[in-house]
Every structure is written in C-alpha cells, then in structure tokens.
Amino acid sequence: MWYAAAVNISYINSNFTKINRLGLMYHKNKKMSGIYIHVPYCKRKCNYCDFYSVASGSGKDKFANLIEKEIELRVNFLDNRTIETIYFGGGTPSMLPTDDIEKILRAIAKHFTVNPNSEITLEANPDDLSLEYLFALRKTGVNRLSIGVQSFCDSDLKQLDRRHDAAQAINAVNDAHKAGFSDISIDLIYGLPYSTNQIWEQNLTKAFALPITHLSCYHLIYEMGTPLDRKVKSGLVKPVDEDISVEQFELLQLYAQQFAFEHYEISNLSKKGHHSRHNTSYWKQIPYLGLGPSAHSYNGVTRCWNAKSIEQWGKSIENGLANPEAETLTETDKINEYFITSLRTIWGADLSYISSNFGKKVANTARKLSEKYAKEGIMAIDGNIIKIIPKHFFTSDGVIVDFLI
Ligand SMILES: C[S@@+](CC[C@H](N)C(=O)[O-])C[C@H]1O[C@@H](n2cnc3c(N)ncnc32)[C@H](O)[C@@H]1O
Ligand code: SF4
Numbered sequence: 046m047w048y049a050a051a052v053n054i055s056y057i058n059s060n061f062t063k064i065n066r067l068g069l070m071y072h073k074n075k076k077m078s079g080i081y082i083h084v085p086y087c088k089r090k091c092n093y094c095d096f097y098s099v100a101s102g103s104g105k106d107k108f109a110n111l112i113e114k115e116i117e118l119r120v121n122f123l124d125n126r127t128i129e130t131i132y133f134g135g136g137t138p139s140m141l142p143t144d145d146i147e148k149i150l151r152a153i154a155k156h157f158t159v160n161p162n163s164e165i166t167l168e169a170n171p172d173d174l175s176l177e178y179l180f181a182l183r184k185t186g187v188n189r190l191s192i193g194v195q196s197f198c199d200s201d202l203k204q205l206d207r208r209h210d211a212a213q214a215i216n217a218v219n220d221a222h223k224a225g226f227s228d229i230s231i232d233l234i235y236g237l238p239y240s241t242n243q244i245w246e247q248n249l250t251k252a253f254a255l256p257i258t259h260l261s262c263y264h265l266i267y268e269m270g271t272p273l274d275r276k277v278k279s280g281l282v283k284p285v286d287e288d289i290s291v292e293q294f295e296l297l298q299l300y301a302q303q304f305a306f307e308h309y310e311i312s313n314l315s316k317k318g319h320h321s322r323h324n325t326s327y328w329k330q331i332p333y334l335g336l337g338p339s340a341h342s343y344n345g346v347t348r349c350w351n352a353k354s355i356e357q358w359g360k361s362i363e364n365g366l367a368n369p370e371a372e373t374l375t376e377t378d379k380i381n382e383y384f385i386t387s388l389r390t391i392w393g394a395d396l397s398y399i400s401s402n403f404g405k406k407v408a409n410t411a412r413k414l415s416e417k418y419a420k421e422g423i424m425a426i427d428g429n430i431i432k433i434i435p436k437h438f439f440t441s442d443g444v445i446v447d448f449l450i
Contacts, residue, residue, distance in 0.1 A: 077125065077127050077128065077129035077130075077160065077326075077331060078123045078125050078126070078127065078128055078129070078157075078331065078332045078333060078334065079128065079129065079130040079131070079132065079323055079326050079331060079332070079333035079334075080128055080130070080131045080132070080153055080157070080333065080334050080335075080336065081131075081132045081134060081323075081333055081334070081335040081336065081340055081341075081342075082112060082131070082132070082133050082134070082138075082149060082335075082336045082337050082340070083097070083134055083135065083136060083335065083336070083337035083338060083339055083340040083351075084108070084133055084134070084135040084136045084137065084138040084140065084141055084337065085097055085098045085099060085135065085136045085337060085338045085339065085355055086098060086099060086101070086102050086105055086108075086135070086136050086137055086140045086141075087099070087100050087135070087136055087137045087140070088100065088102075088137065088140065088170075088208055089206070089208060090206070091205055091206045091207055092205060092206040092271060092272040092273040092276075093205060093234075093265060093266075093267070093268065093271055093273040094268070094271065095268035095269070095270065095271055096135065096136065097136070097338060097339035097353045098135060098136035098137065099355060102140065104355060104359065105140065105141070107359070108141070108145065108337075109141070109144075109145035109146075109148045109149050110148075111358075111359055111362050111363070112149050112152065112336050112337060113148065113149070113152040114362050114363070115336050115337070115362050115367055116152050116153060116156050116336065117156065118362065118365065118366075118367035119334060119336070119342075119367045120156045120157075122334050122342060122344055123157075123332055123333075123334050123344055124332070124344065124345075125332065126156075126157045126158055127157070127158045127159075127160060128153065128157045128158065128159045128160060128163060129160045129162075129163055129164070129322065129326075130163060130164045130165075130166075130322050130323035130326055130333075131150070131153060131159075131163060131164075131165045131166070131323075132165075132166045132168075132323040132324075133146065133149075133166065133167040133168060133187075134168050135168050137168070137169075137170050137173070138167050138168050138169065139167065139168070139169035139170055139173035139174060139178070140170075140173060143178065143181040143182050143184070143185050146167070146182065146185045146187065147184075147185040147186070150165070150185060150186050150187075163188075164188065164189055164228075164321075164322040164323060165186055165187050165188050165189060166187070166189040166190070166191055166230075166321070166323055167182065167187045167189070167190060167191070168191045168192075168193065169190055169191065169192050169193070169217070170192075170193055170208070170209065171192055171193070171194060171209040171213045171214040171216075171217035171218075172208055172209040172213050172217075174192070174217040174220060174221060175220075176220050176223065176224060179220055179221055179223075179224035179226070180224045180225075182224070183224050183225045183226065188226070188228060189226070189228040189229075189230070189321075190221050190226050190228070190229050190230065191230040191231075191232065191259075191261070191321075192214070192217055192218060192221065192229065192230070192231050192232070193231075193232045194214040194218075194231045194232060194233060194252075195207055195232060195233060195234050196211070196233065196234065196237065196240070196244075196248055197211040197214060197215070197247065197248050197251040197252070198211065198240070198244050198247065198248065199211050200239060201237055201239055201240055201244065204237075204238075204239045205234075205237075205273075206272075211251075214231075215251070215255065218231060218255045218256065218257060219255070219256070222256040227258070228258050228259070228319060229255075229256060229257045229258060229259070230257065230258070230259035230260065230261060230315075230321065231252060231255070231257055231259075231260060231261070232261045232262075232263065233248055233249075233252060233260065233261070233262045233263075234262075234263050234264070234265050235248075235262055235263075235264055235265070235290070235293040235294070235297065236264040236265045236284075236285050236289070236290040236293060237265055237285070238265075238277075238282050238283055238284055238285055240285075240293075242289065242292055242293060242296065245293045245296060246296055246300075249296065249297065249300040250300075253300060253303075253304040253306075258315060258316045258319035259313070259314070259315040259316070259319050259320070259321060260301075260306060260313070260314045260315070261312055261313050261314075261321075262297055262312055262313075262314070263312050264290060264294075264312075267284065290439075291439060294438075294439045297314075298435065298436070301314045305317070307320075307391070308391070308435045308438065309325075309390060309391045309392075310324070310325075310328065310389050310390045310391070310438075311389045311438045311439075311441060325390075327386065328386040328387060328389060328390050329386070329387075329392075330343075330345070330382070330383065330386070332344045332345050335350070335351065336351075337351065337358070338351055338352060338353060338354060338355050338357075338358040338359075339351055339352070339353040339358075342369065346373060346374065347371050347372070347373050347374070348371065348372055348374060349369040349370060349371035349372070350369055350370055350371075351369045352369075352370075376403070377450055379402075379403070380399075380403045380407060380449075380450055381449045381450065383398075383399070383402075383403070384411075384445060384448040384449060385445055385449070388431075388432070388433055388441065388444070388445045388448065389433075389438075389441065389445075390432075391432060391435060392430075392432070393425075393427075393430045393431050393432025393433070394411065394430070394431050394432070394448075395429055395430055396408045396411060396412055396429040396430070396431060397429045399411055407450070411431065411448055412426075412431070414447055414448060415431035418433075418444060422434070423437045423444060424437075424444070433445075
C-alpha cells in the first residue's frame with residue numbers, strides 16, 4: 046500500500062496534521078477535493094460508447110509518467126489540497142499495470158494530503174480481472190471497483206461488441222470479492238433494443254445475487270457518430286418503445302427495494318453507506334482536479350477540460366504546459382448547475398443554500414415550483430429541502446428544466 050493502512054485512528058480523529066510512517070501527511074479538514082484520472086485506452090471500442098479512448102495501447106507505457114508531470118504542473122488548481130476521493134475512469138483503467146496505478150497514487154500523495162479514509166475507485170472491464178491482477182491491485186490502495194458488466198445475457202453482449210461474456214463478468218465480481226474488495230459496483234445498461242423485460246429481470250436477479258454494494262444502471266443512449274447510432278439511422282436497429290424503458294426502470298426499483306438498495310441518484314443505487322462518494326461530490330459541487338486527455342476539472346470558480354487527444358495532451362505536458370481550455374462560470378451557470386445536479390439525487394436542493402448563494406428571488410421561485418410539483422405527487426418538500434421522488438427520477442429531466450433560468 047502506498048499509504049499506511051496502519052495509520053492510528055487517533056490520527057484520523059485528531060485536528061492536528063500528523064506524519065505517518067511513510068512520511069505522508071494527513072489532517073482533518075472539512076473541505077475536501079477529489080481527483081479524476083482519465084485512462085484513454087480500450088482493447089477495442091464498443092459500438093455504443095463515445096467516451097474518449099483509443100483502441101490501441103500505443104504510448105500506454107508513458108501514461109503514468111505524464112500523469113505524474115501533470116500533477117506537478119496543476120497542483121495549484123485546487124485551493125484545498127485534502128483529497129477524499131480518487132477515481133480512475135476511462136477508457137479502460139484496468140489496462141494499466143498495477144505498478145503504474147501505484148506510481149500515480151504515490152505522485153498524488155506526494156503533492157496532496159490524502160485522507161486515509163479516501164475512496165479510491167478503478168473502473169475495470171471484466172476480462173482484465175485475473176485473480177493475480179486483483180490481488181496486486183488491492184495492494185496499491187485501490188479500495189473500490191466499478192466493473193462494466195452491461196448485461197449478463199451473452200447475445201446482448203455480442204450486439205454491443207463487448208469483449209467479455211456473462212460467465213467472465215460473474216467470475217470477475219466473485220474474484221474481486223475473493224481478493225478482498227468489499228466495495229464493488231457493477232454497470233448495467235437497460236433499454237437495449239435487443240433486450241426484453243424478461244432478460245432485464247434475469248439481469249437484475251443475477252446482479253443482486255453477486256457480492257456487490259453498488260449498482261449503476263444507465264439507459265442506453267444513442268451517442269451521435271457511434272456505430273450503433275449509425276445502425277439506428279439506417280434502420281438496422283430499432284430503439285425500444287419508451288413504455289418498455291419505463292417498465293425496465295420500474296423493475297429496477299422493485300428489485301432494488303427487495304434487496305435493500307437505495308436509489309440515491311437517477312442512475313445509481315447502493316447498499317446503505319456505499320454510495321459513490323466520488324460521483325456524489327460532482328453532484329454536491331465539491332472541487333475536483335481532472336488529469337489525462339479529455340478530463341474535466343472544477344474548482345468552484347472555473348471549469349476546464351483537457352484536449353481530447355492523447356498526442357496533444359501528452360505534448361503539452363512534456364513541454365511543461367498544462368493548458369486546458371477553461372470557462373469561468375457565470376451566476377446563471379452556477380444556479381442551473383446546482384439544480385441540474387442536486388435534483389438528480391435523493392438529497393435534493395436546499396432552499397436556504399440557494400437563498401444565501403443565489404438570492405431570495407431564486408429561492409422563492411424554486412419553492413413555488415416545488416409546491417406545484419408536490420401537489421402533483423412528483424416532488425417532496427421537507428423544510429428547506431426540495432426533491433424529486435425517486436419513482437419519478439426517470440422523467441425528472443422534464444421537471445428539472447422548469448427550475449433553470
Ligand atoms: C466509459 S465506461 C468505462 C468502463 C469500462 N471501460 C467498461 O466498459 O466496462 C463507463 C460506463 O458507461 C456506460 N456507458 C457508456 N456508453 C454508454 C451509452 N451510450 N449509453 C449508456 N451507458 C453507457 C457503460 O455502462 C460503461 O460501463
Ligand atoms: S464502454 Fe468501456 S470498453 Fe467499451 S469503448 Fe467505452 S470505455 Fe472502452
């Protein structure tokens with residue numbers, strides 16, 4: 046482990062900065078930040094996905110060094126250098142050797158104060174997860190896995206151009222548990238054109254039988270320019286009727302309730318206390334530094350994003366220039382972003398926060414709108430907290446848009 050698992054608990058509870066046996070500093074600080082690392086490699090591209098990645102590993106051996114250098118160049122982006130969450134997303138982070146993951150985590154710990162209770166997540170493809178890799182990964186300090194299963198039905202997986210089958214996905218989750226991961230999330234996609242409610246129910250039954258603590262369920266999006274989108278446009282694939290999508294969403298909620306998973310955000314469900322702290326921090330406006338090509342960053346004032354090109358990003362880092370494109374958020378951007386992110390969650394939006402940060406007028410308008418939606422049974426009002434009832438998450442976009450200015 047790159048940080049000491051044996052950090053004395055009194056260190057964590059103390060208000061004083063302490064130095065552990067590896068010489069890394071921890072201190073209690075209420076204001077936390079997150080770090081996201083975008084790993085832009087895939088063994089091959091899936092036909093529905095438009096996340097930035099290249100289907101080749103060329104240059105992968107230089108990636109960890111470049112991230113180390115980017116950390117040095119951008120260390121001042123975050124006002125608060127106490128890190129509570131680290132997230133390796135992709136692309137396919139599980140294509141990185143564990144030595145590289147450890148190198149990146151060490152570089153973060155050298156420049157930031159990493160809370161010993163940090164959540165450190167790695168997104169993984171099932172076919173990368175041998176037991177040997179999982180045991181080595183556990184030693185790096187990664188303590189949460191997000192495994193891209195998508196479906197437990199082999200014909201779905203073939204249609205999506207996935208490179209694993211259902212048996213590999215089940216083995217990957219069980220092996221991760223064997224290797225000592227107690228926080229395991231899986232991704233599933235519903236509303237697939239090839240799927241049926243019966244297959245979706247089988248997926249849910251298989252998912253909840255596994256040792257998982259978290260489930261991300263995304264409705265399929267036909268991303269422009271993807272091979273799947275082209276198939277839809279040429280009539281080769283017919284999207285499912287919205288009724289089926291709604292039924293699958295309702296089935297998801299039914300199973301989640303049965304297995305005591307809380308539906309805490311439109312696409313995310315977890316056992317109590319196991320929500321994704323990293324993703325939740327995006328919805329709670331907590332600052333984060335995004336490293337790697339196409340990664341976004343936010344520090345409360347500025348939002349910026351790196352070039353969507355490994356070559357361009359790598360060249361600027363090698364030349365000692367970290368120059369992401371940036372925009373300073375206007376007051377309207379901040380208000381809209383607050384509604385868009387907070388109303389997606391069961392924690393909702395806080396009218397007293399809105400009043401003190403954006404003014405009484407904005408808060409009053411939001412209260413009136415929430416009262417109208419509460420009468421229709423779509424929203425709930427609890428003191429100063431207004432929220433969409435999870436049953437209506439599926440159609441929440443239509444509600445949230447009314448709150449935007
Ligand atoms: C960017 S991927 C990275 C994870 C990993 N590479 C994998 O595929 O297993 C994160 C998740 O986004 C979801 N995703 C990607 N494209 C999507 C789309 N077009 N519609 C719905 N979900 C999508 C998938 O569930 C995927 O697991
Ligand atoms: S879904 Fe995952 S493996 Fe497939 S192309 Fe996207 S990032 Fe790569």
